Amino acid sequence: MNIQRWLKRLSLASMLGMFLILLMGALVTKTESGRGCGDDWPLCNGRFVPAYTIESLIEYSHRFVVGVVGIILLATTILVFLYSQRKDAKWFVGGAMFFTVLQAILGAFAVLWPQSALVMALHFGFSLLSFAFTLLLYLVFTKFGEALIRGDGTRLSRGARLSIWGVLLYSYVVVYLGAFVRHTESIGGCIGWPLCNGQVIPEMTGGTGVVFTHRLAAALLGLAILAVFLMIRNQAKPGSSVYQAALWSLVLVFFQILSGGFVTLTIGYDMFLVASLLHALLISCLFGILCYLAIISMQTADHREVQAYAAPRLP
Template sequence: MMNIQKWLKHLSFASMAGMFLILVMGALVTKTESGRGCGDDWPLCNGKFVPAYTIESFIEYSHRFVVGVVGLILLATTIMVFLYSKRKDAKWYVGGAMLFTVLQAILGAMAVVWPQSSAVLALHFGFSLLSFAFTLLLYLVYTRFGGAMNKGDGTRLTSGVRWAVWGVLIYSYVVVYLGAFVRHTEAVGGCIGWPLCNGQVIPEMAGGTAIVFIHRVAAALLGLSILTLFLFIRAQASRDSAVYQAALYSLILVTLQILSGGFVTLAIGYDIYLLASLLHAMLVSFLFGVLCYLGIASVQTAERSSAKAYAASRLP
């Protein structure tokens, strides 16, 4: 059984790492405008199994290859989890990861074969992010953080804070989608300068400027929301609890995410722009994953508190 548990942990980690690589490579495809590097063909590239070498075709086909390999790893992980894991939540996580991996692969293929709107293309990153979040949760099941996702760690949060956690989590996905929409509409240059937009606190709301400015405002509100949430959780949870640590990491990551957004803007026109964009995508992936963990851990505090209340009510 110990060997099986090690295999489950190794496979879940490989799935998580693979999903993260897919996210980064997907952002690279978008930023280098390599999405059409294989023409209208899928799964072949320009009608060939091994395409002629161009930068665009290499980036796009490498992304497809990695998706295929990670898909096989995730399939193996799914089979192992359903056969050998006793954790019901692990089966939900691996099932969710598989579902959104298939959806993002289908959406990616459709984007190649048929032209898609920017709104639909942004969903591709959103589905990939959900796949990564599910694999992260799956991996955490087999680490020291897994206990808080199953039975809680003794923390008690008020119902208002628990609802706030899930509200912030859902809102963070909206902000991520807006960011992906900015990339796919190529509106990133709509606001020159940071933190001001084109030298104005509130710029003229038109075209790419409006899209970027809305994303900036949404990101700032997300930062304030996570700060407020952290202060409430700090007042109710011990410093060594999983919920407090997740809230603290969320605050750190959202701060870095906002700063990296400014870095992206200031890097426009310089060679470091691509690196700044990839860093931005990486940070938001970790932020969303940690918020998902915080959401699951907060649910367990509710279930544990409810169970205690029920047991107390049954006492003579």
């Protein structure tokens, strides 16, 4: 079999595996199964095969999947460094490996030495970065990979490029706030949606302040992505990779905000777990698309800027 096919298949398996890890991590948090294996790691309550309790099975299944995906990612890393000629692929697989190891270590520490909510919120953030890197790695070996190194012919202004990167960094802050809401168990701080406890601006204390801050940050993210899309629409063709990525980002952030309302409205009902997993799924897709948009924006410098930088300076 052609080595490029192996690279593509293994990168796809790594990406799907990381996506599964994200969802399973959210499931562990939402079902409060983080202590399902007690204080043991890598064993579960002193056993290689855990007792058949729901919490232990959920937690141990998560650990097992992380281990399997880690092996797949390791094999992918070796093949990329040995056989791929693309520097960006090596950066992406290296980043994925680094953050996968980091989030695994943080997960082990959380079991052996319980961490604060501030630290545990980083666990989801590191997993999200691992997924984003594996997504970019997979795209390298698809028809979208060419835009990562040569662009698609679009020329964006410096302001548009800076705005894209600013939105990407800000989206990570919003993700962290969402993870902090989960790990502080503040989800019930705001009853009702879009109002919070029947108020436009509630009393900013305790869980209410945490949840409302996340809601406000998510709304600002939606407006920021809308502003970026409008800028790109004026500078890029509808069929370009830049335009399509910006459009998908706008669609995903819209549904992400709605899914946040869905989570709130299902508190106390059986659909709450489904709504929470949907919320995690959408933010993962949104962050991945924003990362792709940010990378390809680096290849879209306006020709006047390129000429200005390339022109020799007079003494």
